[in-house]
Ligand SMILES: NC(=O)c1ccc[n+]([C@@H]2O[C@H](COP(=O)([O-])OP(=O)(O)OC[C@H]3O[C@@H](n4cnc5c(N)ncnc54)[C@H](O)[C@@H]3O)[C@@H](O)[C@H]2O)c1
Protein backbone atom coordinates (compact mmCIF):
# COMPACT_ATOMS: atom_id res chain seq x y z
CA UNK A 1 0.00 0.00 0.00
CA UNK A 2 1.26 3.52 -0.86
CA UNK A 3 2.03 5.67 2.19
CA UNK A 4 1.23 9.31 1.58
CA UNK A 5 1.83 12.31 3.83
CA UNK A 6 -0.34 15.36 3.16
CA UNK A 7 0.80 18.63 4.76
CA UNK A 8 -1.81 21.38 5.17
CA UNK A 9 -5.23 21.88 6.68
CA UNK A 10 -6.87 24.09 4.04
CA UNK A 11 -9.36 23.40 1.27
CA UNK A 12 -6.96 21.86 -1.22
CA UNK A 13 -5.27 19.52 1.26
CA UNK A 14 -8.75 18.39 2.35
CA UNK A 15 -9.83 17.74 -1.25
CA UNK A 16 -6.63 15.80 -2.01
CA UNK A 17 -7.05 13.64 1.10
CA UNK A 18 -10.59 12.86 -0.08
CA UNK A 19 -9.42 11.77 -3.55
CA UNK A 20 -6.45 9.72 -2.34
CA UNK A 21 -8.15 8.05 0.64
CA UNK A 22 -11.15 7.04 -1.48
CA UNK A 23 -8.60 5.19 -3.62
CA UNK A 24 -7.57 3.39 -0.41
CA UNK A 25 -4.09 4.87 0.00
CA UNK A 26 -2.92 5.23 3.61
CA UNK A 27 -2.78 8.94 4.41
CA UNK A 28 -0.90 10.62 7.26
CA UNK A 29 -2.40 14.09 7.33
CA UNK A 30 -0.66 16.99 9.09
CA UNK A 31 -2.73 19.99 10.16
CA UNK A 32 -1.09 22.72 12.25
CA UNK A 33 -4.17 23.26 14.43
CA UNK A 34 -4.46 20.66 17.24
CA UNK A 35 -8.16 21.41 17.71
CA UNK A 36 -8.84 20.58 14.03
CA UNK A 37 -6.91 17.32 14.41
CA UNK A 38 -9.03 16.33 17.41
CA UNK A 39 -12.22 17.21 15.53
CA UNK A 40 -11.13 15.10 12.55
CA UNK A 41 -10.22 12.15 14.79
CA UNK A 42 -13.57 12.32 16.57
CA UNK A 43 -15.99 13.17 13.75
CA UNK A 44 -14.12 12.49 10.47
CA UNK A 45 -14.63 16.04 9.12
CA UNK A 46 -12.29 19.03 8.74
CA UNK A 47 -14.18 21.63 10.79
CA UNK A 48 -12.81 24.63 8.86
CA UNK A 49 -12.62 23.83 5.15
CA UNK A 50 -15.02 21.91 2.90
CA UNK A 51 -16.37 20.41 6.07
CA UNK A 52 -19.08 18.41 4.29
CA UNK A 53 -16.48 15.79 3.30
CA UNK A 54 -16.44 12.74 5.58
CA UNK A 55 -13.23 10.71 5.83
CA UNK A 56 -12.79 6.99 6.39
CA UNK A 57 -10.42 7.02 9.38
CA UNK A 58 -9.26 3.50 8.49
CA UNK A 59 -7.26 5.22 5.74
CA UNK A 60 -6.72 8.75 7.13
CA UNK A 61 -4.58 9.51 10.21
CA UNK A 62 -4.74 13.19 11.18
CA UNK A 63 -1.90 14.55 13.35
CA UNK A 64 -0.23 17.79 14.28
CA UNK A 65 3.17 16.16 14.59
CA UNK A 66 4.80 16.92 11.25
CA UNK A 67 7.88 14.72 11.86
CA UNK A 68 5.74 11.64 12.53
CA UNK A 69 3.51 12.46 9.56
CA UNK A 70 6.40 12.53 7.13
CA UNK A 71 8.57 9.74 8.64
CA UNK A 72 7.28 6.62 6.90
CA UNK A 73 5.71 8.16 3.80
CA UNK A 74 7.07 7.51 0.32
CA UNK A 75 5.07 10.44 -1.14
CA UNK A 76 4.88 13.84 0.62
CA UNK A 77 2.30 16.31 -0.67
CA UNK A 78 2.80 19.95 0.25
CA UNK A 79 -0.50 21.86 0.32
CA UNK A 80 0.03 24.87 2.58
CA UNK A 81 -0.05 28.37 1.05
CA UNK A 82 3.42 29.35 -0.23
CA UNK A 83 3.80 32.15 2.31
CA UNK A 84 3.68 29.61 5.18
CA UNK A 85 5.86 26.83 3.72
CA UNK A 86 9.07 27.85 5.48
CA UNK A 87 7.27 28.11 8.84
CA UNK A 88 5.51 24.75 8.35
CA UNK A 89 8.67 22.86 7.38
CA UNK A 90 10.88 24.54 9.98
CA UNK A 91 10.26 21.67 12.46
CA UNK A 92 11.75 19.13 10.03
CA UNK A 93 15.44 18.23 9.71
CA UNK A 94 17.07 18.99 6.36
CA UNK A 95 17.22 15.32 5.41
CA UNK A 96 13.52 14.71 6.22
CA UNK A 97 12.62 14.09 2.57
CA UNK A 98 15.49 11.77 1.67
CA UNK A 99 14.32 8.91 -0.57
CA UNK A 100 10.79 10.34 -0.86
CA UNK A 101 8.90 11.91 -3.75
CA UNK A 102 7.83 15.47 -3.00
CA UNK A 103 4.62 16.66 -4.64
CA UNK A 104 3.84 20.37 -4.55
CA UNK A 105 0.13 21.17 -4.69
CA UNK A 106 0.97 24.84 -4.14
CA UNK A 107 0.28 27.57 -6.69
CA UNK A 108 2.60 30.21 -5.35
CA UNK A 109 6.23 31.21 -4.74
CA UNK A 110 8.27 31.67 -1.58
CA UNK A 111 7.87 35.37 -0.75
CA UNK A 112 11.15 37.23 -0.33
CA UNK A 113 13.22 34.47 -1.95
CA UNK A 114 10.99 34.70 -5.05
CA UNK A 115 11.60 31.06 -5.96
CA UNK A 116 9.27 28.28 -7.04
CA UNK A 117 8.40 25.68 -4.40
CA UNK A 118 10.28 22.95 -6.29
CA UNK A 119 13.45 25.12 -6.37
CA UNK A 120 13.06 25.88 -2.66
CA UNK A 121 12.80 22.15 -1.86
CA UNK A 122 15.90 21.40 -3.93
CA UNK A 123 17.93 24.27 -2.42
CA UNK A 124 16.91 23.89 1.25
CA UNK A 125 16.07 20.19 1.61
CA UNK A 126 18.24 18.65 -1.11
CA UNK A 127 15.29 17.08 -2.96
CA UNK A 128 16.51 16.42 -6.52
CA UNK A 129 14.34 17.90 -9.29
CA UNK A 130 13.58 14.43 -10.68
CA UNK A 131 12.18 13.34 -7.27
CA UNK A 132 9.56 16.09 -7.45
CA UNK A 133 6.11 16.50 -8.99
CA UNK A 134 3.64 19.39 -9.07
CA UNK A 135 -0.14 19.19 -9.17
CA UNK A 136 -1.58 21.59 -11.75
CA UNK A 137 -4.79 22.03 -13.68
CA UNK A 138 -8.11 23.83 -13.26
CA UNK A 139 -9.48 22.25 -10.12
CA UNK A 140 -11.27 23.84 -7.20
CA UNK A 141 -11.44 21.96 -3.92
CA UNK A 142 -15.12 22.88 -3.60
CA UNK A 143 -15.96 21.03 -6.83
CA UNK A 144 -13.92 18.00 -5.78
CA UNK A 145 -16.07 17.92 -2.64
CA UNK A 146 -19.14 17.85 -4.90
CA UNK A 147 -17.51 15.15 -7.07
CA UNK A 148 -17.82 17.27 -10.20
CA UNK A 149 -15.76 16.09 -13.18
CA UNK A 150 -12.24 17.53 -12.81
CA UNK A 151 -8.87 17.31 -14.59
CA UNK A 152 -5.41 17.43 -13.04
CA UNK A 153 -2.01 17.62 -14.68
CA UNK A 154 0.97 16.16 -12.85
CA UNK A 155 4.23 17.80 -13.84
CA UNK A 156 7.62 16.16 -13.36
CA UNK A 157 10.98 15.85 -15.06
CA UNK A 158 10.51 12.12 -14.37
CA UNK A 159 7.44 11.29 -16.41
CA UNK A 160 7.18 7.73 -15.03
CA UNK A 161 6.97 9.16 -11.51
CA UNK A 162 4.29 11.63 -12.65
CA UNK A 163 2.32 8.75 -14.18
CA UNK A 164 2.59 6.80 -10.90
CA UNK A 165 1.09 9.74 -9.05
CA UNK A 166 -1.65 10.16 -11.67
CA UNK A 167 -2.64 6.55 -10.99
CA UNK A 168 -3.11 7.39 -7.29
CA UNK A 169 -5.49 10.23 -8.19
CA UNK A 170 -7.66 8.83 -10.98
CA UNK A 171 -11.23 8.00 -10.09
CA UNK A 172 -14.80 8.40 -11.35
CA UNK A 173 -14.62 12.21 -11.29
CA UNK A 174 -10.88 12.94 -11.57
CA UNK A 175 -8.80 12.46 -14.70
CA UNK A 176 -5.06 12.96 -14.35
CA UNK A 177 -2.34 13.28 -17.00
CA UNK A 178 1.45 13.60 -16.75
CA UNK A 179 3.45 16.45 -18.35
CA UNK A 180 7.18 17.20 -18.37
CA UNK A 181 6.96 21.04 -18.33
CA UNK A 182 7.06 21.19 -14.53
CA UNK A 183 8.56 24.71 -14.31
CA UNK A 184 6.22 26.11 -16.99
CA UNK A 185 3.06 24.90 -15.26
CA UNK A 186 4.36 26.03 -11.88
CA UNK A 187 5.02 29.57 -13.15
CA UNK A 188 1.74 29.66 -15.05
CA UNK A 189 -0.16 28.64 -11.88
CA UNK A 190 1.51 31.51 -10.03
CA UNK A 191 0.65 34.04 -12.73
CA UNK A 192 -2.98 33.06 -13.24
CA UNK A 193 -3.62 34.05 -9.63
CA UNK A 194 -2.42 37.59 -10.38
CA UNK A 195 -4.69 37.76 -13.42
CA UNK A 196 -7.67 36.55 -11.34
CA UNK A 197 -6.98 39.36 -8.89
CA UNK A 198 -7.11 41.83 -11.80
CA UNK A 199 -10.39 40.29 -13.05
CA UNK A 200 -11.86 40.57 -9.56
CA UNK A 201 -10.73 44.18 -9.22
CA UNK A 202 -12.32 45.06 -12.58
CA UNK A 203 -15.53 43.29 -11.57
CA UNK A 204 -15.57 45.17 -8.27
CA UNK A 205 -15.30 48.40 -10.28
CA UNK A 206 -18.35 47.35 -12.30
CA UNK A 207 -16.60 46.31 -15.50
CA UNK A 208 -18.50 43.53 -17.25
CA UNK A 209 -17.90 40.25 -19.07
CA UNK A 210 -16.86 42.00 -22.29
CA UNK A 211 -13.94 43.69 -20.57
CA UNK A 212 -12.99 40.58 -18.64
CA UNK A 213 -12.79 38.52 -21.84
CA UNK A 214 -10.32 41.05 -23.25
CA UNK A 215 -8.40 41.08 -19.97
CA UNK A 216 -8.02 37.28 -20.09
CA UNK A 217 -6.93 37.33 -23.76
CA UNK A 218 -4.30 39.96 -22.98
CA UNK A 219 -3.28 37.97 -19.92
CA UNK A 220 -2.46 34.91 -22.05
CA UNK A 221 -0.05 37.08 -24.02
CA UNK A 222 1.47 38.41 -20.81
CA UNK A 223 1.93 34.88 -19.42
CA UNK A 224 3.48 33.69 -22.69
CA UNK A 225 5.91 36.63 -22.81
CA UNK A 226 7.00 35.99 -19.22
CA UNK A 227 7.42 32.22 -19.69
CA UNK A 228 9.38 32.70 -22.92
CA UNK A 229 11.75 35.08 -21.16
CA UNK A 230 12.03 33.01 -17.98
CA UNK A 231 12.33 29.53 -19.44
CA UNK A 232 11.94 29.26 -23.19
CA UNK A 233 10.40 25.99 -24.35
CA UNK A 234 7.95 25.07 -27.05
CA UNK A 235 4.78 24.64 -24.99
CA UNK A 236 1.11 24.59 -25.93
CA UNK A 237 -0.46 27.20 -23.68
CA UNK A 238 -3.92 26.12 -24.81
CA UNK A 239 -3.53 23.07 -22.55
CA UNK A 240 -5.76 22.84 -19.50
CA UNK A 241 -2.83 23.22 -17.06
CA UNK A 242 -2.18 26.67 -18.56
CA UNK A 243 -5.24 28.28 -20.20
CA UNK A 244 -7.69 26.05 -18.32
CA UNK A 245 -6.28 27.01 -14.94
CA UNK A 246 -6.39 30.71 -15.87
CA UNK A 247 -10.02 30.43 -16.95
CA UNK A 248 -11.28 28.64 -13.83
CA UNK A 249 -9.58 31.15 -11.55
CA UNK A 250 -10.68 34.18 -13.55
CA UNK A 251 -14.34 33.15 -13.83
CA UNK A 252 -15.28 30.83 -10.97
CA UNK A 253 -17.43 31.78 -8.00
CA UNK A 254 -15.05 29.64 -5.90
CA UNK A 255 -11.89 31.55 -6.82
CA UNK A 256 -10.08 32.98 -3.81
CA UNK A 257 -8.03 35.34 -5.94
CA UNK A 258 -10.97 36.73 -7.90
CA UNK A 259 -12.96 37.18 -4.67
CA UNK A 260 -10.06 39.01 -3.04
CA UNK A 261 -9.64 41.26 -6.11
CA UNK A 262 -13.36 41.96 -6.18
CA UNK A 263 -13.19 43.24 -2.60
CA UNK A 264 -10.24 45.49 -3.48
CA UNK A 265 -12.17 46.86 -6.48
CA UNK A 266 -15.10 47.60 -4.19
CA UNK A 267 -12.87 49.63 -1.87
CA UNK A 268 -11.73 47.17 0.83
CA UNK A 269 -8.19 47.60 2.13
CA UNK A 270 -5.84 44.61 1.72
CA UNK A 271 -6.02 43.93 5.47
CA UNK A 272 -9.82 43.97 5.66
CA UNK A 273 -10.14 41.76 2.56
CA UNK A 274 -7.71 39.24 4.10
CA UNK A 275 -9.56 39.20 7.41
CA UNK A 276 -12.94 38.71 5.74
CA UNK A 277 -11.81 35.86 3.46
CA UNK A 278 -10.57 33.16 5.92
CA UNK A 279 -8.79 31.73 2.86
CA UNK A 280 -5.51 32.71 1.24
CA UNK A 281 -5.32 34.52 -2.11
CA UNK A 282 -1.88 33.43 -3.34
CA UNK A 283 -1.84 36.20 -5.98
CA UNK A 284 -1.34 38.83 -3.29
CA UNK A 285 2.14 37.42 -2.52
CA UNK A 286 2.85 36.23 -6.07
CA UNK A 287 2.54 39.66 -7.63
CA UNK A 288 5.43 40.91 -5.52
CA UNK A 289 7.62 37.94 -6.50
CA UNK A 290 6.86 38.24 -10.21
CA UNK A 291 7.39 42.01 -10.05
CA UNK A 292 10.83 41.40 -8.50
CA UNK A 293 11.77 38.73 -11.06
CA UNK A 294 10.72 41.03 -13.88
CA UNK A 295 13.22 43.68 -12.76
CA UNK A 296 15.79 41.35 -14.36
CA UNK A 297 13.71 40.13 -17.31
CA UNK A 298 12.21 43.54 -18.15
CA UNK A 299 9.31 42.19 -20.21
CA UNK A 300 6.07 44.08 -20.69
CA UNK A 301 3.57 42.95 -18.04
CA UNK A 302 0.89 45.63 -17.83
CA UNK A 303 -1.67 43.60 -15.85
CA UNK A 304 0.88 42.41 -13.29
CA UNK A 305 2.22 45.96 -12.95
CA UNK A 306 -1.28 47.35 -12.41
CA UNK A 307 -2.06 44.78 -9.70
CA UNK A 308 1.31 45.42 -8.04
CA UNK A 309 0.70 49.17 -8.04
CA UNK A 310 -2.73 48.74 -6.50
CA UNK A 311 -1.70 46.26 -3.78
CA UNK A 312 1.77 47.56 -2.89
CA UNK A 313 2.03 51.19 -4.07
CA UNK A 314 -1.31 52.55 -2.93
CA UNK A 315 -2.46 53.22 -6.51
CA UNK A 316 -6.20 53.70 -7.04
CA UNK A 317 -7.82 50.58 -8.57
CA UNK A 318 -9.98 52.77 -10.86
CA UNK A 319 -7.00 54.64 -12.29
CA UNK A 320 -4.94 51.46 -12.87
CA UNK A 321 -7.76 49.60 -14.61
CA UNK A 322 -8.54 52.72 -16.68
CA UNK A 323 -4.92 52.75 -17.86
CA UNK A 324 -5.17 49.06 -18.83
CA UNK A 325 -8.37 49.84 -20.75
CA UNK A 326 -6.40 52.14 -23.03
CA UNK A 327 -3.62 49.55 -23.57
CA UNK A 328 -5.85 46.56 -24.39
CA UNK A 329 -6.79 45.69 -27.96
N1 LIG B 1 -8.38 25.65 -2.92
C1 LIG B 1 -8.22 25.14 -4.14
O1 LIG B 1 -9.19 24.82 -4.82
C2 LIG B 1 -6.85 24.95 -4.67
C3 LIG B 1 -6.69 24.26 -5.87
C4 LIG B 1 -5.41 24.08 -6.38
C5 LIG B 1 -4.32 24.58 -5.68
N2 LIG B 1 -4.50 25.25 -4.51
C6 LIG B 1 -3.32 25.72 -3.81
O2 LIG B 1 -3.21 25.03 -2.57
C7 LIG B 1 -2.47 25.81 -1.64
C8 LIG B 1 -3.22 25.81 -0.33
O3 LIG B 1 -4.38 26.61 -0.49
P1 LIG B 1 -5.82 26.26 0.06
O4 LIG B 1 -6.79 26.72 -0.96
O5 LIG B 1 -5.88 24.87 0.53
O6 LIG B 1 -5.89 27.21 1.33
P2 LIG B 1 -7.19 27.85 1.92
O7 LIG B 1 -7.28 29.25 1.43
O8 LIG B 1 -8.35 26.95 1.79
O9 LIG B 1 -6.84 27.87 3.47
C9 LIG B 1 -5.84 28.65 4.03
C10 LIG B 1 -4.78 27.74 4.61
O10 LIG B 1 -3.74 28.58 5.09
C11 LIG B 1 -3.41 28.21 6.40
N3 LIG B 1 -2.94 29.40 7.10
C12 LIG B 1 -3.57 30.57 7.21
N4 LIG B 1 -2.82 31.41 7.95
C13 LIG B 1 -1.69 30.72 8.29
C14 LIG B 1 -0.53 31.03 9.03
N5 LIG B 1 -0.35 32.23 9.59
N6 LIG B 1 0.42 30.09 9.14
C15 LIG B 1 0.28 28.88 8.58
N7 LIG B 1 -0.80 28.53 7.85
C16 LIG B 1 -1.77 29.44 7.72
C17 LIG B 1 -4.71 27.70 6.99
O11 LIG B 1 -4.46 26.86 8.10
C18 LIG B 1 -5.25 26.93 5.81
O12 LIG B 1 -4.64 25.66 5.76
C19 LIG B 1 -2.32 27.19 -2.30
O13 LIG B 1 -1.04 27.29 -2.85
C20 LIG B 1 -3.37 27.18 -3.40
O14 LIG B 1 -3.02 28.00 -4.48
C21 LIG B 1 -5.73 25.46 -3.99
Ligand SMILES: O=P(O)(O)OC[C@H](O)CO
Pocket residue numbers: 107137138139140193196245248249250252254255256257258
Ligand atom coordinates in the same frame (compact mmCIF):
# COMPACT_ATOMS: atom_id res chain seq x y z
O1 LIG C 1 -9.12 29.96 -8.11
P1 LIG C 1 -8.37 30.21 -6.83
O2 LIG C 1 -7.94 31.63 -6.76
O3 LIG C 1 -9.17 29.82 -5.65
O4 LIG C 1 -7.10 29.27 -6.89
C1 LIG C 1 -7.31 27.86 -6.74
C2 LIG C 1 -6.72 26.96 -7.82
O5 LIG C 1 -5.51 27.44 -8.23
C3 LIG C 1 -7.61 26.68 -9.03
O6 LIG C 1 -7.01 25.72 -9.88
